[in-house]
Amino acid sequence: MTEGVSRRGLLGGAAIVGAGALAGVTGSAGTAAAEPPLDTPFTPVSVPHLLEAEQMVQYQRLLAAGHLPADLAGHWPLDGSPADRSGGGRALTLGPNATWSALRAGGELTLDGTTAYAATTSVVDTTAPFTVSAWVRLAPDADTTAMQTAVSQDGTTASRFLLQYDDNAGTWVFKVRSADQSSKVSAVASSPVALGVWTHLAGVWDGTGIRLYVDGVLRGSADTGLDWAATAGFNIGRARWNGAYVNFFDGAVDDVRAYGRALTAPEIALVAGRTARENNVYLIGSPSSVTWGRPDDLTSWVAHARCSSFLTWVLRHTYGWATDDYFTANFQDRIPEAADYRKAFTDGTAGPRLRRIRKVADLRPGDLIAVDYNGQVEGSTGHIVMVREVKGVFSGTADFTGETQYAVEVVDCTSEPHGVYGLTNYPSYPDTRMVSRTDGENFEGVGYGHMMFYASDATGEFSRYRWSVNTGRTTAEKLTVADRPIAAARVV
Template identity: 25%
Template sequence: MKRLALLIIILTLARFVNATTWNDGVVHDLDYIIDSYLQISGTTTVNVYAGGGTTKWIYSQHNSKLNIFDGTFGEGLSVGDNSVAIVHSGIFGSQTNTDFCIVVNDQSITTIYGGTYSGTIRLYGYPGDSSTLEFHGANFQIGGQDVSGLIDAEELALTGALSTVTSDGAVRSYGGVLTGALQDGSILNNMLEITCAGENQANLILTPAPIPLVADAGPNQTVKDINNDGSEEVTLDGSGSTSIGRSIVSWVWTDDLGDTIPDGEIVTAPLSLGVHTITLTVTDDHGLSDPETVGITVVRPPITSMIAHWPFDLDASDIESGFHGSFEGGAAVTNTPGEYRIGTGMVTLDGVDDRVSTPYAGISGAAARTTCAWFKCDGDTGYHQSILSYGGASGSGSAWRIWINGNDGSIINAMGGGNANGATTGLYDGQWHHIAVTFPDGGTHIQDVKIYVDGYEDSTWYTNGDTQTVNTFADNAFEIGMANGGTIAPFDGNIDDVRVYDRALTDTEILAMQDERPISDPVIGLSDSNLYFLSELSGPNPVDQVFSVQNSGGGTLNWQISESISWVNVSPGSGVSTGQTDTVTVSFDTAGLTGGFYSCDLIISSPDAINNPQLVTVNLYIAEAHDLIVPSEYPTIRRHHRSQDSRFLW
């Protein structure tokens, strides 16, 4: 606030200082604009927070220290004689038509972490003095063209000397290291020069650097709602994120379903049931950010103690215990999408003579049980319609028959000698409904039976409930769509996902069945959403990389990869996952490609997946060969922009 107030006063009074010189060995904060130059020496430290003018040089000499936090600087920065300069931000070279020069000499150290540099940037050094100039993420804007990413300024060091170069413009062998590199987000165009007086020549080293910041949101996860309360604590781990030469200062997590996730490297948060696409955005201490997504699927735990299960997806098979059914009459599976309720199919019954018979005797006596099913009844037939039935054809308490009451469309558990009757009516309305009927461990009479409709316990009233005991016989095997061995109560409509458990399910478990969808849908899970490759022009192909595809949901994931780029190869291009991880190898054929950036999307698709399709972006950079060009006016290693094709030559 103090600096802001001072700056307001400065702008108000339009106060400019022609020149400032300090050589007193103390710390100075520079908050005002100078019009000519700033010179510091001795053991003086200066913190520059503002700057301006049109012909300004900054000199830091004789063991001084210079920190530039902000400002506009016109012509040059000179650091020498064991001094240290650190540039955090600023605008350099934009206020003048001349070149902006950076001069380092006499064992000085200059480190540039930021700033915008425009015009022609000349770097001057002197042989044998071991001065160092390093760029870490500076933003070069020269010539007005955006060539973001073509050259790395991540590690740019000025050290030592090269061999003598004449000024006749001939190309010479300089003997240093001069290589191009990949940089994420930097802009460097027009000219970058390194020039020395006379025949002396300094050494410019531009070293390849890895991507400076990579977010890693961790692997895809499928977790179970252990407490069956609708959410589960999930740990998200961003500790695999990397930053080269910098520090990560923030990890921000966001969820596409809107669940709140705290910020941090490793965090734990409750995530609701469903398929979450969570984005981790990491930011380093220079303001560079990188996102990555991770898939988190929260599912309910399987309900235990299932004895039999007829899903009617393909046929009448019992997928739990092998009590496979048979279609009677014209009963058949219907697989029309959008019509079935669970899985991929349902059984269709005509209300006349269709049924599904099974060899299963059912749970007998007074043993605990739950029977449940989805049904869609097409209308009132004038008589009871049986959803499922087994047990005695006669005898008090000997039968277990779940019917739709022909009088009012409510649910009846008709057991012989007494009934349990549900209060909800009109269930022959042509809509899908879920029915569950339980009998607890230790139960004895009809009044111990509970009826659940669409996930909730129905108000139940009983006929002879306190006197009629439950003692289910094994006379008639378990059947679906009729009762008493296919002799009474035919069902008109559709039945889906019939289950039997050998215990009374809880209210929560029965309610959870309402969340089950037409399929335990597969989810495309990917280990990476971006892959980065670096190659050299006319050099070997880049090293292969891999990513994984996994079904993070239920069911079966039939996935395939499509791309239309000839220089990318993936293997395998398709696969099937029921939960295991499939590894995909990405390779390249760069023959015939010119230098520069290339990018393409691999489309991973599976028609039945909830999150179909998903993308993996492949990024390829091909570094060009470097030509050494020495302008005739002075000896230099000069990087220049060839405007006709936007290529860069050394």
């Protein structure tokens, strides 16, 4: 779904005021009655192509989360809780002025650079290979002339290792020290730190050397055999030197992990979310490729597609009838564009397996909704989604006289998430690809999101749409069916 501008630029003032009121789909005052149900029953769990689409989405979500449980010694998502999700039971204790914040979806721990920290007992055996990782963000006004440590594990005098910003280098480093503080070895990144930007750091010691990965890419390494047991505690946001705590972190830290082994480069790419960005791509200008992989190999799940090709591949993967011959005969293309789907749905030429749904209130899980851009967007004919759930009638934001607005959870492949994280009504209608409000930090490709579809009160048929609950009324005024035709169909 490419509009040429950021969806954030399309927001109107009304989009950020209130969450709107949600009611049931049936029995809403002023709405047209639904047509008698078609012969495809309302049984979401038995809609085969929806299940296949959901399976792909769930594996892409695991990739985006950096799911890697093997040898996980400690895991603190820092989503408003100090809990250790690894099963190790090492909950954090928060120090003064350490606060929960919500810069990213799920939340993180914000530290003041002076006294704030979080700590627990020592987590990894530092005499054996280990890995430590975290998402970090130096505050926009952080003092770059001061050393700041995101994660460390300490002895009684000094930190055994430090994942930190080093003011002398002006960048991220992974550092190890001797127990008596007489020596240190650093793996130093090659690029300067950008303030106010989320960055994934991972430090690895394999017994003979250290490696520093930044955003899933190896950026520094050094040989070292330094080997001693650090048993005085695991810290987020500070380090130890001369027996005192120093180098307090000014910024935010998220998703801290410790592994009892040296992760490989592909594993680091997975933990950092880099593999997710490579495997789940909104693709334009190249042949699409969608692969349902193996349950024991997250990296084998791949979706390189745009909206229409993704849903075409879902149908192909699910049904024996969804062949090249079927699509060519009914859509004149083996992988139809969104506008091709819309026209065929409207004209009744989509073949015997796809039956048109006219009324928004008749939508069921698994139905396809196609929007035709009508030549308005260069490089894109439209957008097509699969219904995951009709959440109900929505009101209070971007309402239009004579029309009823429905909140619809969809499965699709998109270049931008459906929504803006952090706005008032986003939490009730989220998108799985959303990470933060900052452009470039969010994921693209396949996932769940929410779109708003309107029905004419006179006919019950589609009248317009909005990209998300956060798209403003001004934008929706231009997204009527006269400007951009809409049609839906059900697999029968």
